Amino acid sequence: MIAQGFIQDLLARVDIVEVVARSVALKKAGQNYLGLCPFHGEKTPSFTVSPTKQFFHCFGCAAHGSAIGFLMDHRGLGYIEAVEELAQQFGMQVPRDSLRDAPAAGRRRSLLEANEIAAGFYRRQLKASPVAIEYLKGRGLTGATAAHFALGYAPDDWQALKPAFDSYEDARLVEAVW
Secondary structure: OEOHHHHHHHHHHOOHHHHHHOOOOOEEEOOEEEEOOOOOOOOOOOEEEEOOOOEEEEOOOOOEEOHHHHHHHHHOOOHHHHHHHHHHHOOOOOOEOHHHHOHHHHHHHHHHHHHHHHHHHHHHHHHOOHHHHHHHHHOOOOHHHHHHOOOOOOOOOOOOOHHHOOOOOOHHHHHHHO
């Protein structure tokens, strides 16, 4: 996977206020920044971003995390996608562990990536389906809960996942199921 030292270096370079402010209107409030939470509807701000601690927290829905977590929750990205996007924005190259070159590790990584692509597709489908969202709300789930547990929605289509992959005949798709 991605070396933990790289993740720490990346998060040290990233300004979480800058990352969050691309999606949320923030106002300075003391040492922190305050805004309306993007994960649930609210009229008064309960979403804070701490530039010194480099994390966000919502006192309304309890969503919290780092810049990587924000991209994952807000944009529905997988962990690796979020790390790669942040690294690209800050001109960093994502290194890979030497274990990834081993055949078994490479195969495992390939299957994980296929699953991440599929999971991201299904999360985006949930966000685009008002019927599915209403169903989850009727069951008492909030948007923050759905994001936290990476819930998705499978449209009623035999090959709905096809556009998410370059090659729908990719053998790893069959192997990932087993």
